[in-house]
Amino acid sequence: MATNSNNVDVYDPQDVLDAVARFRETHGRCQCAILDPWYNKGVGGVRDDYVEYMSAILAEIASVADHVYFWGFPEIVALFMERLPKTHEFVAWLTWYYKNNPSVIRGWRSAQQACIHIKTPDARMYPEHFLNEAQLEKKAQGKLRYMPGPTSVIESSLLVGFVGRKEQTGHKSQKPVPVYEQIIRMATTEGDLVFDPMCGSGTTGEVCLKHGRRAVLNDIEPEYVEMTRNRMERCTPEEPLQAALI
Numbered sequence: 287m288a289t290n291s292n293n294v295d296v297y298d299p300q301d302v303l304d305a306v307a308r309f310r311e312t313h314g315r316c317q318c319a320i321l322d323p324w325y326n327k328g329v330g331g332v333r334d335d336y337v338e339y340m341s342a343i344l345a346e347i348a349s350v351a352d353h354v355y356f357w358g359f360p361e362i363v364a365l366f367m368e369r370l371p372k373t374h375e376f377v378a379w380l381t382w383y384y385k386n387n388p389s390v391i392r393g394w395r396s397a398q399q400a401c402i403h404i405k406t407p408d409a410r411m412y413p414e415h416f417l418n419e420a421q422l423e424k425k426a427q428g429k430l431r432y433m434p435g436p437t438s439v440i441e442s443s444l445l446v447g448f449v450g451r452k453e454q455t456g457h458k459s460q461k462p463v464p465v466y467e468q469i470i471r472m473a474t475t476e477g478d479l480v481f482d483p484m485c486g487s488g489t490t491g492e493v494c495l496k497h498g499r500r501a502v503l504n505d506i507e508p509e510y511v512e513m514t515r516n517r518m519e520r521c522t523p524e525e526p527l528q529a530a531l532i
């Protein structure tokens with residue numbers, strides 16, 4: 287049975303494609319979907335047909351979502367640039383930059399992950415969610431001459447060691463909340479629906495709960511579904527600090 291905690295539904299463990307089918311039946315569409323799979327690098331196994339397999343999943347997810355964010359290491363995400371669903375247009379190549387990866391790797395240490403943002407031609411974006419107070423005031427007075435947006439490089443520390451201790455769940459590939467706040471707030475407004483069918487520790491759910499979005503979450507691993515459900519129980523909606531945080 288699915289749980290529903292403050293507008294977040296967490297499906298019982300199932301494959302991503304089954305989750306998409308169920309989502310289509312129940313909700314039809316959503317404003318935003320996040321696809322953050324294993325990266326074909328060992329954790330979660332390596333598949334020879336990774337590109338074909340993931341392209342099919344990307345197409346299915348795009349068929350139910352206005353905005354899609356597709357994550358991975360840059361050399362993997364790059365393989366999909368020529369295979370984006372035709373229903374969507376390319377918006378941006380986003381980079382999550384972190385400089386605190388532990389130095390256990392010989393050679394180049396990872397300091398980034400990539401994310402392709404695609405959307406349907408009619409889908410709205412919300413750069414106004416990132417205005418500071420002075421800019422909001424100018425906007426209210428009709429004096430904001432252009433709409434500044436956030437940069438395509440999102441800087442946020444990797445959750446490792448003592449960094450983000452309170453946020454850490456024990457999931458091997460957990461994204462930091464500030465990274466998902468940026469992408470979800472760019473594609474949605476209050477009350478909108480976000481679908482994350484490979485949700486891991488449930489970062490999408492936490493961000494949606496904090497910012498008044500609804501979410502449907504799924505993962506194939508029972509352990510991660512339980513982790514996500516527990517995380518949702520602990521989360522509470524956040525009072526917006528300022529009007530811009532909507």
Ligand SMILES: C[S@@+](CC[C@H](N)C(=O)[O-])C[C@H]1O[C@@H](n2cnc3c(N)ncnc32)[C@H](O)[C@@H]1O
Binds near residue numbers: 303
């Ligand atoms: C990179 S992690 C997602 C991390 C997540 N964004 C977070 O912040 O915690 C990828 C997740 O995809 C899940 N997964 C792998 N294969 C799947 C499948 N076929 N269907 C659904 N989930 C799957 C894994 O169990 C894993 O939790």
